[in-house]
Amino acid sequence: MTVTPVYRVSSTSRGGGRDGEVVSDSGRIDLTLAPPVEMGGNGDGSNPEELFSAGWAACFMGALRLVSKNAGVAVPEGTEVRVTVGIGKDDADDGFGLTGDIDVYLPGLDTAQANELALAAHGFCPYSKATRGNIVSTVTSRV
Incomplete structure (x- = not known):
């Protein structure tokens, strides 16, 4: 790349x-x-995890807005992206590792569309790309 x-x-x-x-x-x-x-x-x-979660949440929201626009879907009023970053012992090397849980709230959309947009944003977001394969992460959406 x-x-x-x-x-x-x-x-x-x-x-x-x-x-x-x-x-x-x-x-x-x-x-x-x-x-x-x-x-x-x-x-x-x-702390670094708090700063990382804030940056990832803001970046993900930007990605969500772009993929939604490209799909012809208006991002609903009240949409939120919450990223929870965890830190803990990494059993592989006795060091530390991170986790990331992304929760996307898209009020008023149907569940399938919300899931599709959240996963598309995860595929596009630079923070998500940078951490892919390095941080155990989940993406969930709510409507």
Whole structure:
């Protein structure tokens, strides 16, 4: 696959990684990071999984809008994409791995059409493509 970027952005992590800060070059992101309580931290900041879930959800929504438009379907008012990212021990190498669960809410559409659009968006979304085969993920849709 060849990609010709039309936009590039950089962010810098300082401090202790999960216990430090992250700042984007634009300054729009300037966050204190802290491990969640479930991972032994105080939970008083954001974390990489929270940032990843936000980016994936926004990207997926954009993909959903595009595939819906191309299919001649208007995205209903109130449509939502919720991405839940999990982190835990990876039994394969005693390291850590991620999971991703994508829940697409398309109110007013029929179930088959909602499923079709959600799966098409998953096939098109750059975050979904980047994680395919690397992260166990699920896609569900609700109407």
